[in-house]
Amino acid sequence: MDDLKINKRLIMTPGPVSVDPRVSQAMSNSILGQFDYEFVDIMNQTMELIRKSFLTKNQWSFPIDGTSRAGLEAVISSIVKPGDEVLVPVIGRFGYLFTELVTRAGGKVHNIHKPMGEVFDQSEIIEALDQYKPKVLAIVHGETSTGRLQPIDQIGRACKERGIYSVVDAVATYQGMVIPVDDWELDAVIGGAQKCLSIPSGITPITFNDRFSDAINERKRVELGIRSTETTEQDHFIRSNYLDLTQLQDYWSPKRLNHHTESTTSIYALYTGLKLALSEGIEARAQRHAFHQEGLKAALKALGLEIYGDESNEMKMVICVNIPEGVEDAPFRNGLLKNYGIEIAGSFGDLQGKIWRIGIMGYAVQKQNILTFLSAFAAYLLSQENIKHLNIADAIKTLVNYYDSNEV
C-alpha cells in the first residue's frame, strides 16, 4: 500500500486554510475514552475557551461535531418548529443556506434581499422585524460568497426588545474579528473551524444564552433507551436527533448523558486552536487579518486588478477581485494550483466566473505567505494569453513598501 502523500500548498481561499503545526501535533495524541476524567476535563476546558472566544458568559458554549453547516442546522432545527416564521436577510449564498435550513425544518421564511455586493442598513432589518414579526431572525455576519460584512451590533438588542430570537452565522468572521456576543445581545451564534480559527473542518463551536435555551427546551425529547421515568413528551419535539441541542446540553453538562461519541481528535484540535487564538488575543488577531488584507488589497490594485464591491462593507478576511477580461476562471485557478501549489476560490450563483475570492484567514496570514502569494499569482496571471497590461513591479513594490512602513 502506498503511503499518503500530500503536496505542499499555500491555501488562500475562504476555507479550509492551513493549520498551525501545533494543532496537527495535538491531533496526533492518543485517543481517550469519552468518559475518561482526563477527557472530561479537556471538554470542560474547551467549553471555557469557547466562552472566551465569543466574549460571552453563556453556559451553553460547546462544539457540534460536524462542519459549520451542522452548527447552523443544529440551531435552526432546535428553535424552528413547523409553522414558525423566520426572517432571513439575503446578501449572498449563505443567506440562502439559512433559508433552506428553515424551510426543511418546516418554518415559514420571510426573505429580504440586497443586490449582490451590498449589505443592509441595520434599520432596514429592524423595520422588517416590525413588519413580519417573526419568531426568529437568522442572519449571516460575514457573507463569504460576496466578501461582505453585514453590521449586526444593533440587531441582537432590537430582537430582544421584540421577543424575537437572533441567530447569527459567524462562521467566516469567528476569530478573524471581535464578535462580542454578550455586548451585542445575540441569542445564538455559530462559529467556524476551518477559516480564521485555522483548524481542520469537522467541528463547530456554538454559543447560546438562557433565553434561547428556555425556548428550545420547550421542544425537548430525550431519546428512547436513555430516557428516565420523569421525562415528559412535548408536542412539536425537535425532529433531528443528532443535531438536537437539548440532548447535546445534557451531554455537555455535568449530567454527561450519553448522546454521540465525541470526536477526540477534533476536540484536541479545537482546544489547541482556541488556546493559540486566545494567546494571540482576539483583538490582535483581528488587527493581523485587517493589516495583511489592506496591504494585499493595495498591491492587487497596483497590479491593475479591480476590487469587487463596496470597500466600506468589505470583510477583512476575504478579498474579492473581478476576474480580468480574457482570463477564464476555473482553468486559471487550476493552473495556479498545479504550477505553484497555490489555491484561490471562485464564487457561486451570479458571481460564478466573475470574481475570485482570496482568503486572508488564520495561520497562513503571515508576511512571507502574502508576498509569496502575490509574486506567484501575478507572474501566473502575466503568463495568460489574453491578459492586458499588468504592473507587476508596482504591485510588489506596493506590498514591500507597505510592510516596510507599517506594523500590525
Ligand SMILES: Cc1ncc(COP(=O)(O)O)c(C=O)c1O
Ligand atoms: C458564511 C458561511 N456560512 C456557512 C458555511 C458552511 O460551512 P461548512 O462548509 O463548514 O459546513 C460557510 C462555508 O464556506 C460560510 O462561508
